[in-house]
Amino acid sequence: MVNKISGTTTFMGLLGNPVDHSKSPIIHNTAFEALGLDHVYMAFKVEDGKLNDAVKGLKALGSKGGNITMPYKTKIIEYLDEISPEAKIIGSVNTIKIDEDGKVTGYNTDGKGFVKSLEEKDVEFKGKKIVIAGAGGASKAIAIQLAFDGAGEIVLFNRTLENAISIADNINKNIPTCKASARIMNEEDLVEEIEDSAVLVNCTSIGMKESIDQAIISSPSQLPSDIFVADIIYDPEQTKLLKIAQEAGCKHMNGLKMLIWQGAIAFKIWTDKDMPVDLITRDIFGE
Ligand code: NAP
Numbered sequence: 001m002v003n004k005i006s007g008t009t010t011f012m013g014l015l016g017n018p019v020d021h022s023k024s025p026i027i028h029n030t031a032f033e034a035l036g037l038d039h040v041y042m043a044f045k046v047e048d049g050k051l052n053d054a055v056k057g058l059k060a061l062g063s064k065g066g067n068i069t070m071p072y073k074t075k076i077i078e079y080l081d082e083i084s085p086e087a088k089i090i091g092s093v094n095t096i097k098i099d100e101d102g103k104v105t106g107y108n109t110d111g112k113g114f115v116k117s118l119e120e121k122d123v124e125f126k127g128k129k130i131v132i133a134g135a136g137g138a139s140k141a142i143a144i145q146l147a148f149d150g151a152g153e154i155v156l157f158n159r160t161l162e163n164a165i166s167i168a169d170n171i172n173k174n175i176p177t178c179k180a181s182a183r184i185m186n187e188e189d190l191v192e193e194i195e196d197s198a199v200l201v202n203c204t205s206i207g208m209k210e211s212i213d214q215a216i217i218s219s220p221s222q223l224p225s226d227i228f229v230a231d232i233i234y235d236p237e238q239t240k241l242l243k244i245a246q247e248a249g250c251k252h253m254n255g256l257k258m259l260i261w262q263g264a265i266a267f268k269i270w271t272d273k274d275m276p277v278d279l280i281t282r283d284i285f286g287e
Pocket of ligand 1: 133134135136137138158160163185203204206208232233234255256258259260262
């Protein structure tokens with residue numbers, strides 16, 4: 001790869017802090033190489049107060065854009081010239097494109113990546129009811145994109161009720177074709193709501209390292225067998241929730257394809273080319 005960098009190579013940059021565990025450089029550099037594109041992707045740790053300078057730096061150095069990660073997904077909006085409709089409603093940007101004339105446009109591909117991974121599994125969600133656990137950044141992007149793309153009803157459960165209310169209010173105000181509501185996280189109510197739902201999505205961090213033995217549902221008997229269960233966590237590959245879903249005979253998926261597709265959608269925005277998603281999934285993630 002290093003040998004292929006020349007005087008004509010352009011770069012995309014990830015701006016965030018921290019960035020050292022990001023999978024984006026390996027995903028995009030593998031895709032650039034596979035398609036023979038003269039680009040390179042670098043991750044940049046941007047210190048507090050330096051985001052504007054970092055964006056100016058990308059522009060000055062002729063970058064085509066890049067990704068924005070924590071803690072700058074909202075802050076970046078101040079430095080954009082344009083924002084896509086869904087990113088505007090979500091209030092958060094994970095991808096920027098820089099035109100030849102220096103115009104910076106912001107997008108959010110997290111929710112689109114999730115929807116694409118759902119579609120890939122042939123999950124029918126249009127007009128249907130979806131239950132989402134969690135009301136953080138990922139939940140917001142996913143809930144708003146699902147509403148945008150035709151979900152009939154979304155019920156958000158969260159430990160901190162006001163965060164779920166804020167997402168539900170946002171959907172009801174901006175996307176009236178979808179009815180959204182918020183409830184405090186509680187297994188009994190969650191089980192009641194999923195009875196007539198097509199999809200259950202875990203957008204909480206329950207099931208990751210510190211809470212690897214925990215799940216939003218405690219046993220397979222709580223899950224209707226025809227519900228599709230998505231956990232957006234991809235490390236571990238199979239969370240406790242997904243083990244329970246498997247035992248209950250439910251179709252399910254983890255967050256790996258969401259991660260890859262949010263990158264593929266950003267890749268298309270920068271290069272106008274399709275990322276070789278199957279190659280990335282196989283060669284980088286061994287699936
Ligand atoms: P975030 O903004 O920090 O939100 C975390 C969410 O989890 C909040 O709703 C929080 O509730 C809830 N939560 C955390 N600990 C909890 C606990 N002990 N009990 C109940 N609720 C708890 O994080 P995020 O960026 O949305 O990410 C959430 C998860 O999605 C992470 O596991 C992350 O790895 C994963 N993710 C995956 C992808 C992908 O591409 N597959 C992309 C982004 C994120 P409160 O509001 O009450 O704090």
